[in-house]
Amino acid sequence: MKTPYKFLIAAVIALVVGGTIGYFTVEPVLNMLTDMSGVQNGAWGTNLAAGSTAANPYVRAWVAEHGLLALSQSETLYFHAYFDDNGERILGNCDYRIEGKAPDARWWSITAYAEDDFLIPNDQRRYSWSSSELKLDPDGHFIIYLSKTPKEGNWLPAGDAEGLSLSLRLYNPGSVYYDKENLKTVELPHIIKEGCQ
């Protein structure tokens, strides 16, 4: 076969196969590279570049898909949890205890989301607990119960969602959260599975 034909065949294969691979690997590449540039602390993950003008294209695209209109870290830190403390996926048919010390922030909240990243429909219209309303123990600790069936105390209904995720928002957080090394070890709420139906 003549060389120009070989070039043409190679170019067509590269364009078709490479283009297809490039197009269909956007989401996995996005998730992988965003995870790599983020910080994990127990069940919670965050990325200090989210919302910032310094964000790389991967973080910017991930935020556009999963947290559009997020404030930059100088104002708010957003932590997300898709897994519990044991590294197992948070599921709607399991009961969880979210407990810990109140974070150091001017105002904070914990919100549950369904797999589609929207609020979980429930008759109580309870989607979150915030520092405005959450009652703390005398030592500054709190417990939130995430479950399908009602619980005494601070209950966060799981509704009919199958896979769930949680967001912890810290508005005007303390300086301890701004050191990347500290951020890996600073105390954040634990997500403990109590059992499944």
Added chain:
Amino acid sequence: MKKWILWIGLTLAATIVVAVIVNFVQILRIPNDIMNVTMTERFNYPSNQWVFAPPTTHERRAIVRPSPDLLYSLLLYDVSEYPLHLTASIPDNYWSISGFAMNTDNFFTINDKQAESNPIDVVVIGNDMSYTDTTGKTHVIVAPTDTGIILIRTVITGKTDLPGLMQIQKQATTELIGAPVQD
């Protein structure tokens, strides 16, 4: 035989290069594409006017991962022709006003503690505009893109506080500086 191996190697290398380029271009497009869809299809409000949203519930599905504990006031800004003057009353608890460019960057945030006055006074100008603040209390913001979103977040401190907060929310104003008055 060796020539065939060379051709296969070249094809493989070219395939990888094309895959990386296509992948990267797609990722670069995502923020602008999502902002465009959000502004033209999900919100589709007139530009430079405040929209005062009620507290977020599961029925509201315009923006992913919304906070149900915040009252949102939203404005699709367009400073391609005139500077935009905004004012908003600030309640006693956490409150902030922030701007988002077409690439989703949060290019400014001013919270209740940082505001120079109450009501806050903000002028948003385009890249090629200038504005001189004569009061010393106006926050002059240069928008990196002519269009984008401005968002006010107000913490809902409790159900009983909600009517008062919504009243404060609705005191926000907007005006294009120098634009001809429309009949």
